[in-house]
Amino acid sequence: MSTGTDLLADAAADQAVPVTRVDWRPPMDGTAADLATVATDPLRRAANERALAAMLDVTATLVDVAPASEVLGLAPGEFLHAGPPITWERASGPLRGALMGGAVLEGLVTDPEDAVALFASGSAVSLEPCHHRGAVGPMAGVVTPGMWMFVIEDAATGRRTCCSLNEGLGKVLRYGAYGPEVIERLRWMGDVLGPLLRGAVRARRDAGEPVDVTGVLTQMLQMGDEAHNRNRAGTLMLLRDLGPDLVATAAAAGVPSSDVAAALRFVGGNDHFFLNLAMPACKLALDAARDVEGSTMVVAMARNGTDFGIQVSGTGDEWFTGPAQLADGLFLGDYGPDDANPDIGDSAITETAGIGGFAMATAPAIVRFVGGTVPDALATTRRMREITLGESRRWTVPVLEFAGVPSGIDVTRVCRTGILPQINTGMAGRVAGVGQVGAGLVTPPAGIFPQALARLAERTVLRRGAAA
Template sequence: MAIKDLFKQSIKVVNLGNEGFANELKNINVDTIHLQWKPIARGQVGLIKALDKLSNRPEIDEANLEVLRRINTSQAVLVDIQRAIDVISYMDEDTILHAGPPITWERMAGPMKGAIIGALIFEGRVSNEEEAVKLASSGKIKFSPCHEHNSVGPMAGIISPSMPVFVVENRTLKNFAYCTLNEGLGKVLRFGAYSGEVINRLNWMKDVLAPGLQKAIRLSGGIDIKTIIAQAMHMGDECHNRNKAGTSLFIRTIMPYLIEAKLPEKELVDIVKFVNGNDHFFLNLSMPAAKCILDAADGVKNSTAIVTMSRNGTDFGIRVSGLKGEWFTAPAEMVKGLLFPGFKEEDCNPDIGDSAITETCGYGGFAMAAAIAIVQFVGGVPQDALNYSEKMYEITVGESNTFSIPILDFRGTATAVDVRKVIEKNILPQINTGIAHKEAGIGQVGAGLVNPPWECFANAIIKLAEKL
């Protein structure tokens, strides 16, 4: 075709870069496709150089495959319930563990402060809010991340010495993880509430729920949580924000042993009613299952795979297997989703909780395609759930051999996030989560979707390039 004839044809445009150009052409009825494209590493020269240093490195690829192997071969089994102080080695009477990376009392968000106030009242250290704030800010209480002590906690993630915790064992690699028992939704400690009803519930859980479940768990010889997660995903859960099937399967599994335990009739009825009436009860089992699996994959030399994603309501933090124990943090993002009636966006606290351990292990937001109905809770449409899960394959080392998504032809979930791929492809991990009120004492106000801050991964890739 002669050049003079080219502009006699109908023009079709593919626009790359600034979307404003595409919009202008569409406004004058030019057939235009805008290509969503960003340069590698957002065009940041330092990050591109770091990626170059970490590319085509067989020892890194082998290390990441070892991380994936450990994740896929680990078996998470619920073996007991104990008091936190009796099983968490770091814990003493003056210790409180919290969600997310390290933080001081002064920098803590409202819901975390509220949960600590409630924990100090629950422990009998104080009798009211004023006394709790004075003690918490005095320097006498040691605050430390759950993640640094083989533990996890949803939302504020508070674990105090007397709280009962699930004990989950990785029977393949012989390590343990711990998590408190789930209180339910709404006005609960983990969302920063500390009223009388919250403390009364915690005391009942300590005095009745935990001892009853402990007897049943011990009679069972151990309950395979990893297998329940896999089954629940085939029944519509993703085991982070949707746990209806997981909770039902857990009740079904433990019920014979609860009956065999010969508990007083009222205690048995109350325990079963409580677990049955709390669709999120299984969350506090799916989380320590992921934790004991990922702890076993931590510390693999040369690995660029992520073993921790967590937030404390102020900061978001990640940890990388090949940089064992080192946090990379940035300000936590706001969660976008559906709010309970009467609440507005300005009421919400930034992202908070250890529950992103589920996404780190290959379920939760990574498995939303298995839980299409979850969009009714976190927002969006069914196609969004499919899109989120499919996109995560682009940033992971491989796929799970246990957790699979029926609608994707039972493909294993995307597993083991590779920091290099996050930076190279400009794709951030997808997390779904609850939303806490920004003020202490109020509790949950909604649920939604969020991504980690880019800077966590950017800082990690620089450090990896320096070290590896």
């Protein structure tokens, strides 16, 4: 019973009695029995310690840039997308727009509108989540065989993850735009930018000095970035690391200086460029925490524009899904809430790893992009500690006395407190072809966490039965 507690506290304080206030909330409806079952699981504590340690121990390095056909084995007609599995019939406007543009990019159609019948029939194309191929994709997350990908590697284990190159903001494929300027930019990225980056990345790798993406993330959090919607410092550090090798390898290969200048100008003018390195670095770390029996730690949060899904370490590859939510934030130009699609993208992998919305206290300036206030940003990072298993040793928050960012979302803590993970996100137009309409803050649908908790409780009971 919590009714009247504030009145009681106020009355006590008025009489000079010391009062400690706590933000107590009842568990989510219908979760009490499952919480009790999971709480008594003898594997849980050690499993969560193991999963969290595995995530925090990963060091991500940039080792290659290459086409998706090469590094992911994508065949003609195979398309990847953000979020949990979905069919064309249920796909949102921005996802449809990105798939239509991707079909033009791959030469499957010449008119984007002709791609509608192609995907509706499903006879010559297939859709699969990026997460199922060891990759992540921002916003619509569409990856085609010809797109060039960053390849991230864990130096200790050799495990790898991938992500496409970042196009910038506005009318871009990942926001569902597919006009001629979008396709032209993507073709330039495949013909010029990708090969130039490959030369520079391989030169550093072969010299034994690959770009330390985890290290860059550590530094950028000290420099006002939170690595989801603010990546300015990270992008400039990447340009510093790769610039000399890009120029040198391009000169050795006889690449025109105009191409080199265009590539450097594109990366330097795209503050979000580093996001597509932060995302696979976070996935690489979280993938190390997968499949730990008894662990209640979330290892993926992803959205396809229709559904929001999570995966949990102790439940394998199963997705727990609910309806994607509309973000609350700031809009571009004359756009408003009616123009926005529900939340979309794999970029919530950053929050899953403890940065992005969880690290908003490192980047108070982010509120000018996604809304809210500086005190809100500080409060968000503090609040996320209530639903996580620990904190990072590497990624710290200067304004909070260099405490580590909240790390390891715990399903049981979410269900027990009712506090939902905070995500800051871009907003895509709900109509295919529009592009970006704004940016804001969003949380997952609450019901997916009780779903995951129920499955964890079920597995706990089954294990007990098997041991009896």
